[in-house]
Amino acid sequence: MGQALLRLAADDPSLQVVAAVLRKAPAQRVIDGVPHFAASEMPGAPEFDVAIDFSLPAGFDPVLALCVDRGTAFVSGTTGIDAAQQAALAAAAQRIPLTWATNFSLGVAVLAELVERAAASLPGWDCDIVESHHVHKKDAPSGTALTLGESALHGGAEPRYASLRAGDIIGEHMVQFTGLGERVELVHRATNRDIFARGALHVARELHGRAAGRYSVRDLVAPGAN
Structure with a gap:
């Protein structure tokens, strides 16, 4: 996801990536014009408007804390977070705009709305x-x-x-x-994993500048959505 985010963001003139964060110290400090930092160096990252987090539960807390400290928006697709981390999200939403979702596909966001209506x-x-x-996906459902x-x-069903679990199905x-x-x-x-990175970038653009609160992908599907 990190590589997909960097690749797609580089092709979008409305976005500027100011830093990429890795779990370990990067082998190269600057790659394709983007400074790379180890997770331990994250407090020294440049100023940013939105952080996009697709890491592991252990990496989730420091990114969220940095966003709260700097008053910047937070977008996360990290799965497996526990009850304490969900509580931290709820508390952070009182101070910053944020989105945490299990899926950043814009099509899935529309599907969820259709399911509720149906x-x-x-x-x-x-x-x-x-x-x-x-076949490698462990969690089910x-x-x-x-x-x-x-x-x-929510719709009453x-x-x-x-x-x-079969073959190399991306997700159906x-x-x-x-x-x-x-x-x-x-x-x-x-049919392509880029949809998740593209959706996260869309959410990041829409989330920037909004009031503090927790927003779903569905809230942000349409450009200029409320």
């Missing part, structure tokens, strides 16, 4: 969420499937889950509503 419009129908990923399930719950999610004699299927298929 659930509300089809009371009493069965709701099943089927997700497929590559996926975080995205659970997020879609939350949307279904009671989702059930099924998971498939199908939400199925079944009634007597008919069925509605809402599907999202990822």
Whole structure:
């Protein structure tokens, strides 16, 4: 994700990457004009407007703390964070604008809205969420499937889950509503992992300059969204 973010940001004239942070000391200090820092050096990073974090739970805390300290926006797709870290997000949202999400695909954000609307419009129908990923993915159901399930719950449905691990599938999610004699299927298929980096960059642009608070990807899908 870090490499994808750097590559896509370099092609976007509206963005300027002022630093990249690695877990260990970089072998080269400046790469393609971007200064690289070890995580331990992060407090010395240049001024920035938004930090984008796709790390590990151990790396999540110092990035969030730095954003709170500097009053800058925070975007994170780090998974596996615990209850204390979720509480830290809630506290930080009182001071800075932030987004934490299990999936930064803009298509998935739209899918989640459609799922909630379908659930509300089809009371009493069965709701099943089927997700497929590559054989190396450990967690099941996926975080995205659970997020879609939350949307279904908000619409009044009671989702059930099924998971498939096969080949090199990047990610597929199908939400199925079944009634007597008919069925509605809402599907999202990822064919390139760049969609997650592209979505995170979109969220970073939209989040910059907003009031403190916690924003979902759905809140920020449309340019200039409220």
